[in-house]
Amino acid sequence: MIKVIVPATTANLGPGFDTLGLALDLEASFTFTLADQFAITGCPERFCNADNLVQRAYCRLFQKLNEEPLPVRITIDSPIPPSRGLGSSSACIIAGLCGANALLNEPVSALDLLRLACELEGHPDNVTPALLGGLKAAIVDQDCLLTADFTVSDRLHWAALVPDYELETQRARQALPAAIPHAQAAGALGKLAFLLKGLETADSALLEAAMNEPLHEPYRIPLIPEYDEVRQLCRDQGAAAVMISGSGPTLLAIFLDTLPEAALSLKLKTLSHHWQLLPCRVQQEGTRIGMKEDFYE
Incomplete structure (x- = not known):
């Protein structure tokens, strides 16, 4: 075996x-x-x-x-x-x-x-x-x-927030535009640099600056019911960054030093969909x- x-x-x-x-x-x-x-x-x-x-x-x-x-x-x-x-x-x-x-x-x-x-x-x-x-x-x-x-800092704690519905990768791919403006692509490169340095150093300001990228999330967010609500709950609990995991619908939140698992799980229960919180490390x-x-x- x-x-x-x-x-x-x-x-x-x-x-x-x-x-x-x-x-x-x-x-x-x-x-x-x-x-x-x-x-x-x-x-x-x-x-x-x-x-x-x-x-x-x-x-x-x-x-x-x-x-x-x-x-x-x-x-x-x-x-x-x-x-x-x-x-x-x-x-x-x-x-x-x-x-x-x-x-x-x-x-x-x-x-x-x-x-x-x-x-x-x-x-x-x-x-x-x-x-x-x-x-x-x-x-x-x-x-x-x-x-x-x-390198990823050991100070970072990750929470995968998994909803009770699926999102096929093909459908998420189809939501993307064929092209984006050159200036937006250049901005995404800067955010990528901030992201890598923020993950290495656990710098919450850099991690926050790396979010709201223009390449895929703006087109996939409409495919994820309660995205805005879950993102706000995570930010209210101190998340340094919240992003779509892969093509979704799972969201991934990054916390520094501690993960408020109990408090965030309780808040998630107020939503219409069932969201499971899976604490993760690298x-x-x-x-x-x-x-x-x-x-x-």
């Missing part, structure tokens, strides 16, 4: 649109046990088929190596809510690739695993921190995958893999 543990991720972080991703200590567990045929348990029934992202990624690695996929029973134990902007699909992709690679005694490097993950996911901002941990920037430039690591390790010598049960 092979066990793969993958962190949740949050992407964009405001002005880091399609570039920045951060691993969170909300972790999903995936086990792979050799079997007579493929089977999937632990997730909603609509995902228990060959289109499951874990199985697709698992088979993709065998395809890359020109090998016939070995059937496995995949057991999923994931607290990462689907279609909420916390990297559930990236976790599944990384788990499938790493599970197959471990089963085959790791013939594929981490960099090649990441390239395969980008092919399956379509962009690198979530899969990179899911595999490597921490705060990462990642871009694909002329078919070359480039990554960079950034997960630095990335994906972890364990295995046993006897793969058969």
Whole structure:
């Protein structure tokens, strides 16, 4: 049996649109046990088929190596809510690739695993921190995958605010304009610089200045009922910054030194939708893999 543990991720972080991703200590567990045929348990029934992202990624690695996929029973134990902007699909992709690679005694490097993950996911901002941990920037430039690591202050506490409704990534993508004015793009670059320095130094003024970016949030906010109310509740409780996690609808709030979990949870109960508060810290390790010598049960 092979066990793969993958962190949740949050992407964009405001002005880091399609570039920045951060691993969170909300972790999903995936086990792979050799079997007579493929089977999937632990997730909603609509995902228990060959289109499951874990199985697709698992088979993709065998395809890359020109090998016939070995059937496995995949057991999923994931607290990462689907279609909420916390990297559930990236976790599944990384788990499938790493599970197959471990089963085959790791013939594929981490960099090649990441390239395969980008092919399956379509962009690198979530899969990179899911595999490597921490705060990462990642871009694909002329078919070359480039990554960079950034520091996040231990003083920062994170709260993922997850609503009781989903928002499909495709719908959030469709809300974006084809282009924005050059001046707005330049302003976003300045905010990105403030964000990275603010995360490194826990400077609340820089973090606040990095918000209200022009690239994606203004177009996605209308797709998130009660966005304004939740953002204001977070600010009233002292949040240094509030942003959309990934493409939403989850919101991510950053607090310095302490997280007012009880008070904020109480305030969230006054809203029409049910909002779950998930306290988070940065997960630095990335994906972890364990295995046993006897793969058969």
